[in-house]
Amino acid sequence: EPEVTQTPSHQVTQMGQEVILRCVPISNHLYFYWYRQILGQKVEFLVSFYNNEISEKSEIFDDQFSVERPDGSNFTLKIRSTKLEDSAMYFCASRGVSQPQHFGDGTRLSIL
Amino acid sequence: QKEVEQDPGPLSVPEGAIVSLNCTYSNSAFQYFMWYRQYSRKGPELLMYTYSSGNKEDGRFTAQVDKSSKYISLFIRDSQPSDSATYLCAMRLQGAQKLVFGQGTRLTINP
Numbered sequence: 019e020p021e022v023t024q025t026p027s028h029q030v031t032q033m034g035q036e037v038i039l040r041c042v043p044i045s046n047h048l049y050f051y052w053y054r055q056i057l058g059q060k061v062e063f064l065v066s067f068y069n070n071e072i073s074e075k076s077e078i079f080d081d082q083f084s085v086e087r088p089d090g091s092n093f094t095l096k097i098r099s100t101k102l103e104d105s106a107m108y109f110c111a112s113r114g115v116s117q118p119q120h121f122g123d124g125t126r127l128s129i130l
Numbered sequence: 131q132k133e134v135e136q137d138p139g140p141l142s143v144p145e146g147a148i149v150s151l152n153c154t155y156s157n158s159a160f161q162y163f164m165w166y167r168q169y170s171r172k173g174p175e176l177l178m179y180t181y182s183s184g185n186k187e188d189g190r191f192t193a194q195v196d197k198s199s200k201y202i203s204l205f206i207r208d209s210q211p212s213d214s215a216t217y218l219c220a221m222r223l224q225g226a227q228k229l230v231f232g233q234g235t236r237l238t239i240n241p
Contacts, residue, residue, distance in 0.1 A: 022173075049227065060234070061174065061218065066227035074227040109173050118164055119229060121173040 020044045022122035024110050030128045031100050039095045039125045041110030050093045051111040051119060052085065054078070061109065067093065097127075105129045133157060136219055136232030145241050149206040153219035153232045156200065160221040160230075163195050165204045168216045168234065177217075178204065209239045 023042045031037045043050050052064040065075045067085050084096045093112075097104055107126050111119040136153045143149055151165075162181055166174035178193035180186045186193045192205040202221075206213055219232040 024173075051227070053229075061220075061229075061231040063228035063230070068227075076228065118162075118176055118179040120176055121166070123171075123173040 022110055022112055022120055024108075024122035024125050026125060027123070028126045028128070030130065033102055033129050034099050037097050037100055037127065039097075039108050039110075039127070041093045041095075041112075041122060042091050043093055043110065043112030044114075044120060045091075047112035047114050047117075047120075049073075049113045049119075050085075050087070051113075052095045053109045053111065053121075054106040055109065055124075056106045064095070100127075100129045102129050134219065134221060134230050134232045137235055138233045140236040140238060142238045142240060143209060145209060145211060145239055147209050147239075149209050149213070149237060149239075151204045151206075151217050151219075151235050151237070153202050153221075154200055155202075155221060155230075157223070158197070158200060159223050161224040162222040163193070163202050164220045164222075164229070165191075165193055166218040166220060167213075168218055170215075174218055174220075211239045211241050214238045 025040045050067040053061050055061045063076050065079045066073045082098045086094050107124040109121050109124045111121045113119045134155045165178040167177050168174045180193050180195050183195045183197045190207045194203045216234040216236045218234045220229040222229050
C-alpha cells in the first residue's frame with residue numbers, strides 16, 4: 019500500500035539553526051500538509067499546500083516557517099531559526115481529491 | 131469550550147471486549163469525521179472516514195456520527211491486543227483543509 023515517507027526520523031539541531039524536514043507524499047496526491055505534535059499535546063495543523071501555493075495556514079505557521087515542493091515528489095518544511103519550543107514531532111500528510119488525509123510516521127525534532 | 135474534546139484515558143479492557151471511544155465537538159459546521167490509530171513512535175493511521183451523520187462499518191470497527199448531539203463514536207468489536215494504541219478523532223469543515231484533532235484516547239487490550 020502506498021505511504022507517505024518522511025526523513026529524517028530524528029533530527030537534532032542547535033537553537034537558532036535552520037532545519038529542513040522532508041516528505042515524499044503518496045504519488046498522485048495533490049494536497050499536502052504539515053502538522054506537529056508537541057509531547058503530550060494534540061496534533062496541530064500547521065499548513066496546507068495545493069497547486070504550488072499555501073492554501074491554508076495556522077497562527078503557528080509564522081515567518082520562521084516555509085514550505086516548498088522543489089520537484090515532483092518532495093515536499094519540505096523549513097524552519098529558519100529554530101527555538102526550543104519548536105521541539106516536537108512533525109507529521110506530513112497528503113490526500114487525493116475528495117479523499118481523507120494520510121500521514122507519515124513523522125520526524126522527531128529536538129532543539130538543544 | 132474546547133473545539134474537540136476526547137477523554138485521554140487510559141482505557142484498559144480485556145481481550146474480546148467491545149470498546150467504545152468518543153469525541154464531542156463544539157462547532158456544528160464540522161462535516162467530515164475521521165478516526166486515526168496511532169501506535170507508539172508512528173504516525174496517525176486512518177481507520178474510518180465519514181461524511182455528515184450516520185454509521186459506517188469496516189470489519190470490527192464501526193463509526194457513528196450524531197450531528198444533533200455533536201458527538202462521534204468508534205466501536206471496536208472482539209478487541210485484540212494488537213488494537214492497543216492511541217485513538218485520535220479528527221474533523222474538518224466543508225471547504226477547509228485543516229483537520230482538528232482530539233487529545234487522543236490511550237487504549238490497552240489485555241490478553
